[in-house]
Amino acid sequence: MNRWLVTIVLLIGSAILNHWIPFSSFFRNLDTMVHEFGHALATLLVSGRVQSISLFANHSGVTYSLITAGWRVVPVSLAGYVTASLFSVYLFYTYSRGRLGQGLLVCSIIAAICLLLFVRNSFGMAWIAGFMVVNAVMMLLPIRWLQKGYYLLVAFVSLEESVVGPIGLTVMALNNPAQAGDATGLQAATGVPAAAWGLAFSIVALLCARSAIGHFLGRRGRRGRSRRAGGSRPGYGGPGQPSVERFRID
Template identity: 60%
Template sequence: MSNWLKTILFLIGSALLTHLPLIPSSFFRNLDTMVHEFGHAAMTLALSGKVMYIELYANHSGVTYSAITNSWALLPVSLAGYFTASLFAWFLFSAYARGKQRLGLQVMTVLAVLSLVLFVRNMFGITWLIGFIVITILVLALTPKWLRDFYYLLVAFICLEESVFGPFSLVVYALNNARSAGDATNLALHTGVPAVVWALLFTLFSLWCAKRAVQAFLGRKKGSRAQRPQTSYTTYRD
């Protein structure tokens, strides 16, 4: 089975599993939104712009209000949101493949704290960030390893799913109404390149990152099997 087919099946399976009634996936979907908006804010600051504030909404959308003096800077700032979210999902699975789940949870917490202190100003966003920070710190400090790993993988799978289906939905929006495609619309207005082209770029990059994430995850599983202590069954086969 090709890596691309594995990636597509993996994403479909993730979407089905994370939408089960007993899994509180809706709450954690805002993590992808937070990372997306944090990417915009970080790139704005890196290019000497000013971030006024970020708002996160209950429908898993968000917006970053910023001021940029150089018009050319709009290109990297607009690209940063979806690119950052895709790279973050890949990072989570790469950390898992190296057994660095605690590091991944710590990075989530740090990003949430920075967003809370520096950027997010609307009530829902503040409330969600406080809740996510408290839950993640409790998981880090008090839960057994199996529960911590379950929490980590739940969040990682949701981020992976959102990082791909988010830009894919942008393609649909761009085809139906080019002015309702968010970052793709902003890029189209300032470059003349159609919004659907930018949306496809976001989608292709997210799929590439997803493929790398799936390879890391499956590689971890294969590595774990290869490193198991020899058993009587293994001796018999030899």
């Protein structure tokens, strides 16, 4: 079957199943956390300062940063959706290599960094603490099938959210470009319409989803071949000073 068709079918199936599985909603904030972590990391890379990150119960988030006005706005605004999409690929890549513990450990490390350095609102701190506890329990459990099921739940929820988010952003940019989050910021910085940025994010997300599903199917294919072979297995400075803006980045 065509890889794109398989990707779309699995994404739709994942969206349906994830809304039926109890407690799956809890893990939707993982994509939000990684998204905001991407903004924070990009801010630091362009010599800015991260003031705080907030995560909310409706699976939204916001990063407050201080960066010098100009081109630096672009990479910081781009980083959120791109980081979340690439992270979904990473989760399925580690799954394809059988490194479930490594994938869960990286999730916990990112969560710990966010909790220690960036997240300051009460819900965000409570969610991260709870997520780290659940992750630790699943990493220590010797029940492989349960660990695998948990890992796939986390991976597929993250994958679904990484695709649905940019598509929703594109719809918002078409209907209300002034309220389209990162796409609105990029429009202000570059002059390119917010809808075009939303579409670009969506394309990146779908390409990453195709890659992630490729890793997932590759793992299943290798297992099948192994069995057949018998194996197992904002403010501004004055004249002469740099202009600095305070940004809210969704």
